[in-house]
Amino acid sequence: MAxxxxxxxLAAGTKTRTVQASEAAQPTIAKQVPTTARTxxxxxxxxxAPKTLAKKVQILAGARSAFYKLGFExxxxxxxxxxxxxxxxxxxxxYEDKTAVFRAIMEEDCEExxxxxxxxxxxVASTDIxxxxxxxxxxxxxxxxxxxxxxxxxxxxxxxxxxxxxxxSFCKSGxxxxxxxxxxxxxxAIERGELVIDDIEMAAEQFLQLCKTGPMxxxxxxxxxxxxxxxxxxxxxxxxxxxxxxxxxxx
Numbered sequence: 001m002a003x004x005x006x007x008x009x010l011a012a013g014t015k016t017r018t019v020q021a022s023e024a025a026q027p028t029i030a031k032q033v034p035t036t037a038r039t040x041x042x043x044x045x046x047x048x049a050p051k052t053l054a055k056k057v058q059i060l061a062g063a064r065s066a067f068y069k070l071g072f073e074x075x076x077x078x079x080x081x082x083x084x085x086x087x088x089x090x091x092x093x094x095y096e097d098k099t100a101v102f103r104a105i106m107e108e109d110c111e112e113x114x115x116x117x118x119x120x121x122x123x124v125a126s127t128d129i130x131x132x133x134x135x136x137x138x139x140x141x142x143x144x145x146x147x148x149x150x151x152x153x154x155x156x157x158x159x160x161x162x163x164x165x166x167x168x169s170f171c172k173s174g175x176x177x178x179x180x181x182x183x184x185x186x187x188x189a190i191e192r193g194e195l196v197i198d199d200i201e202m203a204a205e206q207f208l209q210l211c212k213t214g215p216m217x218x219x220x221x222x223x224x225x226x227x228x229x230x231x232x233x234x235x236x237x238x239x240x241x242x243x244x245x246x247x248x249x250x251x
Contacts (some may be wrong), residue, residue, distance in 0.1 A: 137236035
């Protein structure tokens with residue numbers, strides 16, 4: 001995936017390219033296992049034996065491939081085990097069922113992508129809300145246009161009516177988490193007098209929806225191959241401009 005390393009959240013280079021989510025700034029420990037496997041974050045890294053952790057990472061890597069290729073319903077436990085290179089017994093030793101496997105994938109992947117969107121490497125971004133929102137907008141748009149986000153969204157949407165618990169888990173792990181992190185950077189800006197907001201949850205949702213103007217329509221129809229950096233910048237800058245016009249301090 002393209003590295004989100006500059007203020008726009010996009011790698012420098014060609015003017016037009018496939019937009020993908022960042023793999024940048026991953027913790028050192030994440031590099032001890034294949035990056036395609038998305039390491040298991042948190043206490044499990046220190047409390048589980050290395051072999052157990054490696055097996056779990058292996059299962060999730062194979063399960064991703066199966067789910068994104070066949071959908072949730074189409075990916076049987078047998079297919080997940082085959083794609084992961086493990087026996088069904090081993091799979092069940094780590095996860096109760098395939099719902100638990102898919103939920104683990106959602107939670108880990110969404111948490112890591114949310115961390116990347118809101119990772120500010122300098123003091124300016126953490127003390128100037130316009131700079132913060134600009135970086136968040138570029139990174140968020142890059143994420144929603146990425147293969148990861150598109151695959152996850154399509155799988156969940158296709159199965160939402162039959163498996164409402166999956167949709168609920170996705171909302172908590174994805175959109176709700178991003179909104180929560182956004183609120184965490186809006187609150188200090190309100191305290192500094194940069195923003196005047198009465199309903200902060202509504203304001204956060206509005207900003208994220210503004211970011212989806214334009215690029216999201218292409219994403220819905222799988223037409224993201226030719227989305228240029230200029231188009232992303234246009235959407236991001238427009239979102240920040242409209243948001244600050246509505247909520248920026250006039251004093």
